[in-house]
Amino acid sequence: MIWAVIAVTLVVIAFKSAPQAAGDAETPSAVVTLPQVAVAKGPITNTVTLTGSVVADPASEEKVTQLGKVTAVHAKVGDVVAAGAPLLEVTLETPQDPLITTNKETGEETVTERKPKVTRTTMKAGSAGTVATFTAIKDQEVSVGETFASISPGTLSVTASMLPEQQFRLLTIPTEATVTVTGGPAPFTCTSLRMGTAAAASTTGAEETGNEPGATPSASITCAVPAGTVVFAGLAAKLEVTAGSAEDALLVPITSVQGSVETGNVWVVAEDGTNTEKAVKLGITDGSQVQIVEGLAEGDLVLEFVPGQDVAPVDEGMMYGGSAG
Structure with missing residues (x-):
């Protein structure tokens, strides 16, 4: 009971001592300003880097x-x-x-x-x-x-697994990729690039794709090692696949867009500070920025983060993101 009396007394003292300007009882103590970013033009290249290995091409069966x-x-x-x-x-x-x-x-x-x-x-x-x-x-x-x-056949290939988000970035598969083999020759071009199903066992999926443990590959990608290139089955390899590039593209951070393939939504900021959801058509992405093909113009302001998305906290313990204004 003594502790309860002390607690009540402290609360009363705190309320009585809190300063408050006359006629300003409803003025908020802090204002949240959602981060904004301007649509800018620049170059962008969609290059997906995968971690895989050199494998011997399978033998064909004769029946x-x-x-x-x-x-x-x-x-x-x-x-x-x-x-x-x-x-x-x-x-x-x-x-x-x-x-x-x-x-x-x-x-x-x-x-x-x-x-x-x-x-x-x-x-x-x-x-x-x-x-x-x-x-x-x-x-x-x-x-x-x-x-x-x-x-x-006595030939070799380079193969790697892909996660769903990487597969979305490679909806159009090019014909070749650049391969760097650990401890091997200079980077070389492998050809006949093709996509296949993911390996049945995914215990090494995170290592093969270079992603967090527990990630499940959704597909695999394979290309042929050119004749005369000295590599051996079992060597680790890095596979860089470039599937498109653009100059003077309209760009925004991927954090500004809800959606990542073909279509998405952004929140356009008006002169009075309010923001409105708007549908846009998307192009290629490099993993940090995305191309806006239709729906925005250079200089337009959009929210840097999709409303409601949790991001790093800022001063006063506030979060960027929140409900759309």
């Missing part, structure tokens, strides 16, 4: 196309073969019904046995490379669709 018995083997593990080179011969013997003839005068029938129908098929290499595996042997019975060999 049996004819039921039967192996009658000839034309290759072995380690052989270098060209596309279309013979690998395996399979022979199928199909029994034929006997030939029956009837003597017109006597009506006597003659049965003549016929030799089986023989079909020989040669399986040829579907691609050039080195024979990595070869399981078929002579006189072995084989079935259609059975894998009997694999051919390694």
Whole structure:
């Protein structure tokens, strides 16, 4: 009870001692000014940097196309073969019904046995490379669709995983990228750039994309290492993909825009300080700025941060952002 009395007394003293100007009882003690930024012109380049590795291109499987018995083997593990080179011969013997003839005068029938129908098929290499595996042997019975060999192309690629936000920045995939291999040669251009599905296991996804642990890749990107470039499978590599650039583009910070692909919303600041939501058409982004293709003009003022978005606190314990005015 004694502590309660002391607390009440302190509150009363505080209220009585607080200075207050006469006639100014409703004047706020602080005014929040939302940060603004002007739409400016400048160059912008959309370059996405990914962390990946050098990998050996997978071997192609060679499959049996004819039921039967192996009658000839034309290759072995380690052989270098060209596309279309013979690998395996399979022979199928199909029994034929006997030939029956009837003597017109006597009506006597003659049965003549016929030799089986023989079909020989040669399986040829579907691609050039080195024979990595070869399981078929002579006189072995084989079935259609059975894998009997694999051919390694002996080529290398660079592959990396992408997060959803990176994939959105690469809606249009260029044909090449710049690769830097750790401890390898000078940066080189890799070609035949293509996008694929993300790796099934994502335990290394954060490391491969250079992002925070726990991030889940949504796709992968791969390109071919040019012939004559000395690199080895397993080496770490940085992949820089440039998907567009523009000069004299209208630019605003990405923090000013709600949305990041094709369309978005900004909050335009009027002369009286009020702000109004406005739809805009977006172009490319470099991760910190975004191009405004339609909806704003150079010099227009917009809020630097989307209203309601939490950002770093400022003096007096206030937050930039808040409800739109």
